[in-house]
Amino acid sequence: MKLDSQNLADLAVGAAFLGTGGGGDPYIGRQMVEICLSEGLEVDLVDPDSLRDDDFVIPTAMMGAPTVLVEKVPSGEEAVHSLKRLELRLGRRATHTMPIEVGGINSTIPLVVGARLGLPIVDADGMGRAFPHLEMETFGVYGVPGCPMVVSNEWGDSAVIETTDNRVMEWLSRGVAIRMGGAAYIAEYAMCGADVKRTAVPRTLSLAIRIGRMLRDAKANHQNPFDALLGLLPDTLYHYGRIIFAGKIADMRRETRNGFSLGTARIDGLGRWTGLMEIEIQNENLIARVNGEVRAIVPDLICIMDSETAEPITTENLRYGQRVTVMAVSVPEIMRTPEALAVFGPSCFGLKEPYVKIEELPA
Numbered sequence: 001m002k003l004d005s006q007n008l009a010d011l012a013v014g015a016a017f018l019g020t021g022g023g024g025d026p027y028i029g030r031q032m033v034e035i036c037l038s039e040g041l042e043v044d045l046v047d048p049d050s051l052r053d054d055d056f057v058i059p060t061a062m063m064g065a066p067t068v069l070v071e072k073v074p075s076g077e078e079a080v081h082s083l084k085r086l087e088l089r090l091g092r093r094a095t096h097t098m099p100i101e102v103g104g105i106n107s108t109i110p111l112v113v114g115a116r117l118g119l120p121i122v123d124a125d126g127m128g129r130a131f132p133h134l135e136m137e138t139f140g141v142y143g144v145p146g147c148p149m150v151v152s153n154e155w156g157d158s159a160v161i162e163t164t165d166n167r168v169m170e171w172l173s174r175g176v177a178i179r180m181g182g183a184a185y186i187a188e189y190a191m192c193g194a195d196v197k198r199t200a201v202p203r204t205l206s207l208a209i210r211i212g213r214m215l216r217d218a219k220a221n222h223q224n225p226f227d228a229l230l231g232l233l234p235d236t237l238y239h240y241g242r243i244i245f246a247g248k249i250a251d252m253r254r255e256t257r258n259g260f261s262l263g264t265a266r267i268d269g270l271g272r273w274t275g276l277m278e279i280e281i282q283n284e285n286l287i288a289r290v291n292g293e294v295r296a297i298v299p300d301l302i303c304i305m306d307s308e309t310a311e312p313i314t315t316e317n318l319r320y321g322q323r324v325t326v327m328a329v330s331v332p333e334i335m336r337t338p339e340a341l342a343v344f345g346p347s348c349f350g351l352k353e354p355y356v357k358i359e360e361l362p363a
Contacts, residue, residue, distance in 0.1 A: 001123075001206065003043040003111070008033050010212025011107060016312035017211055017229075018204065018238075019103020020301045022130035022284030024066040025314055029108030032076045036115035043111045046096070046120045048202050051193030057122055058083050058094040058190045060113045061106045063134060063151070063173065064183030065261045066283055066316045069105065075154060076112045078185035082150040083113055085158050086187040089148050098122035098196070100137060100189065102204040103130025103284070104314055109185070121205070126189065127344075128201035128237075128335050129301055132260055132283035134173060135166035136344040138334055139189045142199040149173060149188035153180040174259045182259060201332055207236055215310050225310035226325060237332035240359050244288060244295040245277045245326040246270060246307060252318050254281070265304070265318055267326070277326065279304070281315050286349050288326060293362070296328035297351065299335050299344050300358045303327045328358045 003011070012026035019026075033043060051057070060079040062069075087093055097110045097117075102125045114121040126137035140146055146166045151173050152158040159176045163169045169188075177184040191199075211229065218228035226243060233241045247269040254263030260282055267277040275291040285302035288295045296302045304313045307323040334340065336357070342348075345355045 001045040003045055005034060005037060007209055010209045010216060011205065012212065013215060013312065014208030014211030015102055015107035016104055016314055017303050017305070018208055018301065019101070019130040019314070020284045020303055021281065021313070021315040022066060022132065023101055023103025023107065023314070024062055024069045024105030025316065026104045026108065028069055028073055029105035032074070033108050033111045033115065035076070036112060041115040043115050044120045045123050045205060048122050048124045048197055048200060051096070051122065051196055053192060053194035055095045055193035056092055056190065057096045057098055057193065057196050058086055058187050059098045059100045059126065060110050060187050061100040061185070062109055062183060063186050064177045064259055065256045066104065066314065068182035068256065072181055072183055074185065076116065078152050078154055079109050079113050079187065080116050081156060081158060082152040082185050082187040083117070085150045085152065085160070086148065086190060089150070089160055090190060094119060096120050096122050098200070099125040099205065101125050101127035101130045102208060106130065107205060107208060122196060122200070123205045124196060124200035124202045125204045126200060128204060128332050129299065130284050131344050134170040134188065136348070137189065138201055138340065139191065139199045140166045141340050141343050144189055144191045144195050144199055146188045149186055151176045151180070151184045151186050153184055178259045182256065201237070201334060219310065226327070233329060238301070238329050241327055241329040242358070242363060243325055244328045244363070245290060246273045247277065247324065249318060249320055249322045249324060252320055254315070261315060263315070267324060270323070279326070282349060283315065285315065287346070287351055287353065288328070294353050294356070295361060296358050297346050297353055297355060298349060299331050299340070301329035301331065303329065330358055
């Protein structure tokens with residue numbers, strides 16, 4: 001699939017939804033890809049099943065606090081520099097790039113890299129959503145090492161990180177990203193095509209495009225966009241979703257600490273929705289409670305959307321007074337295994353509540 005401007009607009013919306021509030025502002029990433037298209041470059045999205053087993057794929061991304069992107073906008077060359085530096089370290093050229101996560105700007109950073117370097121982009125990712133830590137990837141869960149990795153900033157400075165443990169990789173690279181201003185650009189989890197097919201969450205970029213198109217068409221046809229979206233999900237790996245709350249943001253507390261955006265959103269119920277919903281945030285929405293009772297919990301998606309426009313709202317754009325609808329969505333089964341929950345289940349974020357599938361939680 002050769003992506004055009006309309007695909008990018010739909011992707012930005014769908015990726016913000018699947019990113020469950022994280023991954024950075026998709027508008028910034030979309031504009032970076034638009035510049036590539038205006039220069040006559042191509043964005044070529046390929047199905048993971050089309051990969052040869054010996055293809056060499058290097059994922060690229062932004063890491064750091066999404067709030068930093070509001071003032072520290074990337075040029076698009078940072079992740080290109082990281083990929084080239086990793087190629088030099090490994091002594092091997094990439095045949096493809098791909099996202100590490102489908103959320104926000106990280107759904108578009110690989111598109112920029114692919115366009116600039118003439119590389120196809122694999123329609124898959126390693127999170128099926130967005131997570132704040134680099135070890136929280138299905139790649140690593142199922143045996144792909146994250147290192148060596150490269151972290152770069154906008155000045156062309158870079159650091160090569162080499163560890164034997166993906167958690168240590170996260171810890172060291174986070175310190176580098178903080179020294180680079182709180183946001184940096186990376187290449188990591190280099191792998192062969194066979195490992196992509198074995199460990200990645202497939203076709204998430206094309207799904208994000210479908211979600212964005214569905215919401216756009218529903219609004220154009222005066223249909224309920226929330227109903228349209230819920231009707232789409234059963235035909236995907238994200239097979240189940242439901243609205244868990246709606247109301248007005250009554251309080252929004254956030255801070256940037258240790259390279260992460262941390263905070264809590266408090267939502268007062270409106271209409272048939274009564275009580276108070278609290279959503280805890282670490283870059284992404286982690287847990288939603290209504291009057292202290294869990295309604296959805298990581299890794300399942302918690303998506304905050306504008307009640308009027310059905311536009312997904314990233315965590316850095318949440319504001320007091322916004323009327324919002326909160327939707328919960330099940331993640332693919334590859335993300336619900338015991339091995340996966342040991343890496344990105346609730347306890348990995350310091351949450352005391354156990355993981356319960358949203359299908360099994362009270363509505």
